[in-house]
Structure formats: C-alpha cells, structure tokens
Amino acid sequence: MPPLPISRYPVPELKDLPDDIREKILAVQEKAGFVPNVFLVLAHRPEEFRAFFAYHDALMTKESDLTQADMEMIIVATSNDNGCQYCVIAHGAILRIRAKNPLIADQVAVNYRKADISPRQTAMLDFAMKVSNNAQSTSDADFQTLYEHGFSDEDIWDIAAITAFFGLSNRMANFTSMRPNDEFYSMARD
Incomplete structure (x- = not known):
C-alpha cells in the first residue's frame, strides 16, 4: 500500500522553494534527522510560511x-x-524530550488533570484551556489564580499567546489533513 499523502494540498518539492525557505527546512532536517511535515505542508504558500514560522x-x-x-x-x-492529531503527536514527542519523561506527553494529551504534573502546571493548563475555549470570559480572578502559582503578567501573556498561536496551527493542520511524521511516534519513549 502506498503511503498516505501528508496534506490534501500540493506539497512543493524542496528544489522548487525559495532559497530562504529551503534553507530553513534543510536546517530543521539536519537537526531532527527528518523534515517535519508541517514545514512541507505550509511551504505551499511561502509568504504565509515565513509569517507563521517568524x-x-x-x-x-x-x-x-x-x-x-x-x-x-x-x-x-x-x-x-482542538482535535489536532498532528500537533498532539509532534509536540508530544517534543514534550517527552523537554520534560525528560516518556509518560508525561501521553498523560497531558489524554487528561492533564490526571497527569503527573505540578499544581502550578495544572493552573497554567486550566488557563490555557480557558483561553482556547472561552477567551472572552477570562477575568481578574484567572490572573489572581496564576499569580498565586508564581506566574507574572508576562508569563500569562506567554501562556495565552502560545495557546492562540497553536489554535491557528491546529486549525490549519486539521483543515489540510496534515499527517504526523511516523518518526514522532517513537521519539523519546525509552
């Protein structure tokens, strides 16, 4: 059986991409050992690729x-x-590496409230979920809760900005039917 496509949109050949995009993709390939599909899929529109990765x-x-x-x-x-298979799998692999814990990504992906994380991290994720699902209802009480866990206003901005940016990423990955690279599944599991 031939491999499934990585996107429902055409994926450009590396040789056909603008030099700056090709260089960025090759640098990622050198570091990771493969090209994450997100780079190839988003290269379909070079200007948007540049803005997204910037x-x-x-x-x-x-x-x-x-x-x-x-x-x-x-x-x-x-x-x-958000139901984004690509980002759960790809960033789950990165989380396993960053946390130096092969279990944490699966726990956080399935139900972070039952994961082996700190109360501070739980408060952070509670806030991120609120921003993701109901940002208009964020209030001073949410900030107070985060302050009590040692977060600053700048940290709170970071939590919200990462949540919002990856909301965009999740929607683009779902809409394009972006397929996770097989390499992500086994990364940092041992």
Whole structure:
C-alpha cells in the first residue's frame, strides 16, 4: 500500500522553494534527522510560511520564565482539546524530550488533570484551556489564580499567546489533513 499523502494540498518539492525557505527546512532536517511535515505542508504558500514560522520562533525561542516543557504542555493539552492529531503527536514527542519523561506527553494529551504534573502546571493548563475555549470570559480572578502559582503578567501573556498561536496551527493542520511524521511516534519513549 502506498503511503498516505501528508496534506490534501500540493506539497512543493524542496528544489522548487525559495532559497530562504529551503534553507530553513534543510536546517530543521539536519537537526531532527527528518523534515517535519508541517514545514512541507505550509511551504505551499511561502509568504504565509515565513509569517507563521517568524511568529512561532518569536514565541517559542525567546527568554521566558515558562520552561520549554511548560510551553510544550500548553501545546499538547490545547491541541488535544482542538482535535489536532498532528500537533498532539509532534509536540508530544517534543514534550517527552523537554520534560525528560516518556509518560508525561501521553498523560497531558489524554487528561492533564490526571497527569503527573505540578499544581502550578495544572493552573497554567486550566488557563490555557480557558483561553482556547472561552477567551472572552477570562477575568481578574484567572490572573489572581496564576499569580498565586508564581506566574507574572508576562508569563500569562506567554501562556495565552502560545495557546492562540497553536489554535491557528491546529486549525490549519486539521483543515489540510496534515499527517504526523511516523518518526514522532517513537521519539523519546525509552
């Protein structure tokens, strides 16, 4: 049986992409050992690819009091709630690496409230879920709860921004029928 397509839209060949996009994809391939399908699928529209990854990098690579594992937990929990197979699988793999715990991503994806995480992380994910599902109802009480767990206003912005950005990502992945790379499933399980 031939492999299933990674997108319902045409996926460009690397050789046909603008130089800057091809270089970014090749750098990711060198680091990861494969090209995550999100890069190939979103390369269908080069200008949007550039904007998407510029914002992604601004959120995910800056100095923050959130740990890399915290950021990935936000992505996994909200992506599961949004029904995004690609992001749960891909960011679940990254969470396993960042948390140095092969169980945590599966626990967070299925039900973060029963996961082996701290009360601080639970409060963070409760807020992320509220932003994801009912942002208009966020209130000073939500901020107070997060302050009590040691989060600053900038941390709270980060939680909301990561949640919102990956809401966009989840919707694009679902709409394009983006398929997770097989490599993600086994990463950091041992």
